[in-house]
Amino acid sequence: MDSAEIKALDAADPLAAKRKLFALPDGQLYLNGNSLGPLPTAVQQRMTELIGQEWGIDLVSSWNKHGWIDLPTATGEKVAALIGAAPGQVICCDSVSINLFKLLAAALQLNAGRHVVLSQADNFPTDLYIAQGLDTLLGKARCQLQAVSSENLLAQLNENVAVLYLTQVNFRSGAMHDIAALTAAAHAQGALVIWDLSHSVGVTPLELDKWDVDFAVGCGYKFLNGGPGAPAFIYANKAHHDKFQQPLQGWMGHAEPFAFAEEYEPAGGMAQFLTGTPNILSLVALHAALDVFDDIDMAQVRTKSVQLSELFMSLITEHEVLQSLQLESPSNAQSRGSQLAYSHPHAYGICQALHARRIASDFRSPSYLRFGFSPLILSFTDIGKAVATLAEIMREGKHLDPAYQHRQKVT
């Protein structure tokens, strides 16, 4: 594809103006929105107000005066609009890991009598670790993690499975599951589902109610742009409310936290998923960040996400020097989220060399280069530049520079 064709794609892009909503520095090419979303300018303003007035001056009265106490629910409702959830089924709190613990315990309780948690061996490690932890805590008679390859999931879905426990978009390869089909297959076997939407929320159209999903979690700091360590969200289908008790019962999930009663009594609805005091600084940031999505059509976001990644893939094939990069993502866009992974023995050095040229990508062990496509901030011209720079690095052997070999703590 030549530069005129790329320019034409930009000219026809209905989301082109959205980049102005973000505080990205000039010259920074950001292919890492799937790891840490960029800063929406509205968040900057909101944080100044929060710290200056609400925390600084109004102090403790802000819990009521500025609605801090309702932020987990209010932020959850904003997420609900992005995942096809009717009101009263989403709340924002804690991290994905902690929320997975709550949901997995709740699902095992709902499906008592069964003990297998069926997952995928290359699921995001924290998802597996949480299940392994519950396995140790509850014993194998009540919780037994079975992690199989993606191709074997359906074959292993039988009458012992209590919960099908999966991530929609694989963090390394970007391979995307069909939530509707797998949820229906799980239900047909009497299993519940927990979907981790960390790499899909904010970039993929989701219809959790329509797909009859039981439970889901998702990440606030990736495509939702909520900032480093932003709270995660929990979705729990209304059909299940009041039928289980999540085990991390803290005072904020009590029916009447300020009655300070001795005995725990869960709040109704989603509030029972709260544990301790909400992280207000992070919640305010996430709440403001979600305004970016107010007038956005997720179908348009998906269309552009596919166009960006298809362009990237096709440009890679045009450079002889880039043929040493091995595509590790599904080549068919329908089976992929908004990222591409390529393996290369020098993936780490390539990633560092790109970074030095102000192109953010990331490296995932053992040898993956990962590129995330955020349709709200990237232009097609950006993709052209990124691939041209990548080709230049490889042609000149810049990725072999010893300065780029030192592994930092966060890759």
Ligand SMILES: *Cc1c(COP(=O)(O)O)cnc(C)c1O
């Ligand atoms: C990013 C991500 C997480 C992050 O978990 P935290 O507990 O919020 O750090 C979990 N699962 C998946 C699939 C992810 O992509």
